[in-house]
Amino acid sequence: MTKMLQHSGYEEERLQRVAELLPCREVQAGMLLSLMGQPQQCSYPSIFIYGHRASGKSHVMQVLLKELELPHATVSCVECVSVALLFEQVLLSFFGCDAASLLPRSPSLSDFVRIYRQHCSQTPAKQTRYIVMEKAELLRDTDANLLPALLRLQELVDDNVTIILLSEIVWDKFRPNTGCFEPLLLHFPDYSKGELQQILSQDKHPSYSAEFYSSYINILLGVFYSVCRDLRELRHLAALNFSKFCEPLAEGKVKETDTHKLWRNIEPHLKKAMQTVYLREVSSLQWEQLQQMEERECGALRGLSAHTHVELPYYSKFLLIAAYLASYNPARTDKRFFLKHHGKIRKTNFLKKNEKTSNHLLGPKPFPLDRLLAIFYSVVDSRVAPTASIFSQISSLVTLQLLTKVSHDDQLDAPKYKCAVSMDFICAISRTVNFEIIKYLYDFL
Amino acid sequence: MIICIIGFIDVQVQDILRERFCRQQLPDRLEGVEAQHKHLLELLKRTAVHGESNSVLIVGPRGAGKTMLLKCVLRDLLEEKEAQKNLLQVHLNGLLQTDDRIALKEITRQLHLENVVGDKVFGSFAENLAFLLEALKKGDRSSSRPVLFVLDEFDLFAHHKNQTLLYNLFDVSQSAQAPVAVVGITCRLDVLELLEKRVKSRFSHRQIHLLSNPTFPQYLERVRTQLSLPDRFPDQEFCQDWNDGTLCEDKSVQDVLQKHFNSSKDFRSLHMLLMLCLSRVSVSRPAIRPADLLEASRLCFTDSKANMLHGLSILELCLIIAMKHLNDVYEGEPFNLQMVHNEFKKFLQRKSNSMYNFEQPVIMKAFEHLQQLELIRPVDSTAAKTQREYQLMRLMLDHSQIMEALQKYPQCPTDVKQWAMSSTELKETFWM
Numbered sequence: 014m015t016k017m018l019q020h021s022g023y024e025e026e027r028l029q030r031v032a033e034l035l036p037c038r039e040v041q042a043g044m045l046l047s048l049m050g051q052p053q054q055c056s057y058p059s060i061f062i063y064g065h066r067a068s069g070k071s072h073v074m075q076v077l078l079k080e081l082e083l084p085h086a087t088v089s090c091v092e093c094v095s096v097a098l099l100f101e102q103v104l105l106s107f108f109g110c111d112a113a114s115l116l117p118r119s120p121s122l123s124d125f126v127r128i129y130r131q132h133c134s135q136t137p138a139k140q141t142r143y144i145v146m147e148k149a150e151l152l153r154d155t156d157a158n159l160l161p162a163l164l165r166l167q168e169l170v171d172d173n174v175t176i177i178l179l180s181e182i183v184w185d186k187f188r189p190n191t192g193c194f195e196p197l198l199l200h201f202p203d204y205s206k207g208e209l210q211q212i213l214s215q216d217k218h219p220s221y222s223a224e225f226y227s228s229y230i231n232i233l234l235g236v237f238y239s240v241c242r243d244l245r246e247l248r249h250l251a252a253l254n255f256s257k258f259c260e261p262l263a264e265g266k267v268k269e270t271d272t273h274k275l276w277r278n279i280e281p282h283l284k285k286a287m288q289t290v291y292l293r294e295v296s297s298l299q300w301e302q303l304q305q306m307e308e309r310e311c312g313a314l315r316g317l318s319a320h321t322h323v324e325l326p327y328y329s330k331f332l333l334i335a336a337y338l339a340s341y342n343p344a345r346t347d348k349r350f351f352l353k354h355h356g357k358i359r360k361t362n363f364l365k366k367n368e369k370t371s372n373h374l375l376g377p378k379p380f381p382l383d384r385l386l387a388i389f390y391s392v393v394d395s396r397v398a399p400t401a402s403i404f405s406q407i408s409s410l411v412t413l414q415l416l417t418k419v420s421h422d423d424q425l426d427a428p429k430y431k432c433a434v435s436m437d438f439i440c441a442i443s444r445t446v447n448f449e450i451i452k453y454l455y456d457f458l
Numbered sequence: 459m460i461i462c463i464i465g466f467i468d469v470q471v472q473d474i475l476r477e478r479f480c481r482q483q484l485p486d487r488l489e490g491v492e493a494q495h496k497h498l499l500e501l502l503k504r505t506a507v508h509g510e511s512n513s514v515l516i517v518g519p520r521g522a523g524k525t526m527l528l529k530c531v532l533r534d535l536l537e538e539k540e541a542q543k544n545l546l547q548v549h550l551n552g553l554l555q556t557d558d559r560i561a562l563k564e565i566t567r568q569l570h571l572e573n574v575v576g577d578k579v580f581g582s583f584a585e586n587l588a589f590l591l592e593a594l595k596k597g598d599r600s601s602s603r604p605v606l607f608v609l610d611e612f613d614l615f616a617h618h619k620n621q622t623l624l625y626n627l628f629d630v631s632q633s634a635q636a637p638v639a640v641v642g643i644t645c646r647l648d649v650l651e652l653l654e655k656r657v658k659s660r661f662s663h664r665q666i667h668l669l670s671n672p673t674f675p676q677y678l679e680r681v682r683t684q685l686s687l688p689d690r691f692p693d694q695e696f697c698q699d700w701n702d703g704t705l706c707e708d709k710s711v712q713d714v715l716q717k718h719f720n721s722s723k724d725f726r727s728l729h730m731l732l733m734l735c736l737s738r739v740s741v742s743r744p745a746i747r748p749a750d751l752l753e754a755s756r757l758c759f760t761d762s763k764a765n766m767l768h769g770l771s772i773l774e775l776c777l778i779i780a781m782k783h784l785n786d787v788y789e790g791e792p793f794n795l796q797m798v799h800n801e802f803k804k805f806l807q808r809k810s811n812s813m814y815n816f817e818q819p820v821i822m823k824a825f826e827h828l829q830q831l832e833l834i835r836p837v838d839s840t841a842a843k844t845q846r847e848y849q850l851m852r853l854m855l856d857h858s859q860i861m862e863a864l865q866k867y868p869q870c871p872t873d874v875k876q877w878a879m880s881s882t883e884l885k886e887t888f889w890m
Contacts, residue, residue, distance in 0.1 A: 047737040065769040123554040162553040183762035192520045203769030239772040376848030
């Protein structure tokens with residue numbers, strides 16, 4: 014495996030160390046090395062590396078540049094909200110702070126190129142300089158001239174410099190309208206299941222054997238691999254759940270080789286993790302605390318979404334139910350649901366409803382305030398007077414973002430709203446007031 | 459010892475070829491553009507030596523060799539003593555000088571007139587330019603030194619406000635103020651339509667087109683020349699061996715080059731291909747073999763989106779297949795997450811497969827991941843008013859791309875594959 018990294022321009026032992034730091038990425042590192050060539054040779058002006066997140070793009074670049082001690086400047090485009098930060102970072106890394114201080118306030122690309130040229134004529138590059146830009150897809154949102162100019166930077170400053178762009182978006186979405194200098198495209202493929210196993214097993218715990226840890230990783234991948242192949246997430250999940258996995262071992266109930274029992278212990282726990290920690294419903298700290306507590310004590314895990322089940326006053330609940338019915342039932346069906354003596358509604362010619370027009374697939378429709386109140390009065394069992402308290406409850410529902418106001422702020426006499434809650438939420442609410450909402454929904458007739 | 463020598467030679471070969479492919483080193487002689495070369499050289503000579511003002515545009519697609527042509531012409535021009543003594547050059551680039559104000563500062567700087575201008579304030583652009591040109595007059599006040607203005611990415615200058623710079627430069631080239639040559643380089647063939655009427659009338663309408671159309675044998679010859687080592691290479695024997703190599707006669711190599719020739723004939727894509735080949739040359743393999751060229755070509759033509767599809771999780775792949783089915787049934791109309799989930803649930807019911815029975819939030823996360831990868835895009839940007847699961851999206855992938863990706867997907871479950879292929883048959887029977 015490590016023999017693949019060979020290059021005449023660099024020392025053997027350094028390359029050996031690089032290969033050890035980059036498991037499963039030897040092919041890509043070798044490709045990059047051969048493109049970079051000897052340090053004093055020039056390289057292609059721009060290289061574009063794309064691949065899924067956590068596929069090792071930044072890691073490989075950093076390891077290569079640091080271990081082989083090549084002059085480089087690493088810029089994350091997320092940090093560079095203005096181009097001045099980008100220019101400063103590059104000049105600082107290559108020429109020191111006096112070059113960076115020469116930049117005027119709000120510098121243009123012209124200033125940057127001019128200062129770069131001045132300094133590189135004083136200190137020409139003995140080795141190729143590399144500018145690595147991470148999250149390069151954000152460059153598309155800056156000035157239109159920045160990306161094409163950076164791709165040609167070697168030509169513009171007349172220096173041995175190469176730009177390397179790292180992104181998870183493909184190059185086709187970057188190309189400007191009138192074209193530009195096309196960079197060399199390099200793909201970092203995703204890790205296969207075996208490679209993920211190999212890399213994750215390297216994080217083994219010192220007090221347990223390597224086989225034990227890799228059997229744990231095997232179980233973890235079995236649960237999560239079909240959903241998530243992101244190395245960082247998997248590492249995080251592995252670190253969080255390992256103590257729970259070792260629990261029966263620590264208590265002495267099972268031996269290290271009893272994989273079946275260990276699996277039975279951890280599998281429901283991992284499934285619960287998928288619904289909570291993976292979705293960031295609970296923080297990692299909360300999760301760890303949960304694992305300390307006994308199973309009897311933990312009860313229902315309150316995730317972030319659960320906090321939206323704010324305790325609403327009685328009439329607000331009915332207002333919300335009425336809003337949901339107004340959003341998801343077509344207006345012509347109101348007569349059938351809410352009048353004491355209604356006629357039969359004419360069935361349309363299609364016996365089976367066209368699936369596409371099911372309102373639960375299309376989303377909530379806007380409704381006027383009058384319709385909301387009409388449905389509200391028919392749904393609420395007691396007699397309610399239309400006082401200001403009812404109307405103010407509607408406004409507070411809008412503030413809680415359970416309703417959305419669709420009409421313009423200037424329109425005061427006939428405002429329109431939309432209901433912004435999910436089916437599960439409204440079912441839970443209607444259960445608390447003993448209202449069978451399913452019977453009133455057109456889609457479930 | 460031999461390995462040292464080979465290593466040394468390998469470095470030299472890499473040096474020379476890298477200079478050619480990466481740094482766009484000027485060749486001794488440009489091929490295929492002799493007429494254009496002659497035309498441009500004469501024009502610039504008239505300005506530099508005889509004091510005549512001129513303007514010309516070099517037009518050609520990207521990678522055709524426009525900048526290289528200009529550099530060769532300048533190199534030949536400066537061989538004349540008088541031109542070398544007198545000619546001043548100002549190089550502007552549309553990507554850098556995005557404003558006329560910045561352009562003017564750059565002109566001042568390149569003519570080394572910062573001290574002369576000092577802190578003067580000028581009323582207009584024209585005044586400023588006239589002052590600069592006045593300052594270039596020779597000692598005996600008889601005539602001014604000729605100035606060559608090179609405007610790279612000329613079409614971008616046409617987007618400046620009022621096109622002031624262009625107007626003034628062309629104005630100077632028409633009037634007898636000073637001998638000035640304005641050379642614009644652009645990739646847009648319709649560049650004249652971008653110019654305002656008053657600017658266009660001051661332009662000489664002289665255009666040099668670089669629309670070379672080589673035949674395939676000429677293209678092969680070009681490849682051979684680009685790969686050959688120059689005569690001044692130190693090791694003559696190695697150079698001879700290298701240049702006599704029968705790489706271009708190989709049938710598979712010719713097929714690959716034909717494919718490249720059919721897609722684009724310009725120098726730049728050729729250089730990229732040859733650079734990828736060159737990166738496979740090393741001490742242990744000191745020659746370019748057909749396999750290297752084939753591999754380099756495969757890298758050039760690889761489909762990036764298919765590569766990204768390879769790395770998706772099975773859940774995300776299933777969502778893409780569900781979207782494909784929705785596109786087939788509803789003929790490309792936009793969809794939202796609820797519809798996709800519904801379609802996916804139909805698949806799960808059919809196969810009674812509890813393995814992929816995930817909750818809605820997990821599916822939402824997978825859907826958002828696809829959005830971040832820009833494999834699906836929202837139809838419009840009014841994201842504020844609609845809930846996330848009801849926002850309408852479009853799939854940015856082709857039917858054939860998805861099917862191809864499925865074939866290559868590692869350990870794809872058979873029922874997922876069958877599901878993907880099932881609807882095409884259904885649709886065909888429906889239309890019968």
